[in-house]
Amino acid sequence: MNIYVANIPFKASEQELKGLFEEYGEVSSAKIIMDKVTQRSRGFGFIEMADDAAGRQAITSLNGFNFLGKTLVVNEARPKSDAPRSGGGGYRSGGGGGFNRRNNNNDY
Template sequence: MNIYVSNLSAILNSQDLTKHFSRYGTVASANIVTDKFTNQSKGFAFIEMPDDREAQKAITELNGTLLDGRSIVVNEARPRKDRY
């Protein structure tokens, strides 16, 4: 399952996210979205967890919790809508 995480601290890195989410199961990948010009974090990321039950548990238990001093928003990623 692909998980969307927002309101992330700018100093957080992919390893931090992997460690934080791996308490709930296997993390296949953790990708923090960055600005293509400044290479700075945009404050959100996508976490891929192969086991849907583990991913759902992570979503339920981590949504609204503090990570690096910020209350994070965690939910299932939705497909990107076409921009027209």
């Protein structure tokens, strides 16, 4: 079972997060998402648990849990295709064209 964890303290390590979830069953992997530029934690991550029942128990027990001073938000992760896509639409068409203000004396 793949579990989404939000509001992870920036000082938390993947090993500490894994240890928290291991109390409920075998953790296959623990990943805190890092900012590509700053290499700092983005404050969320994913836990992969081998057993779905253990994963559900971890979600129930740890959602709202105070971890290193912050209240965790823990849910079953949605498949990537269900996540809203960014970009597209809106009023970002680029623009251009229009008025040229080379001079203001109207001698064209």
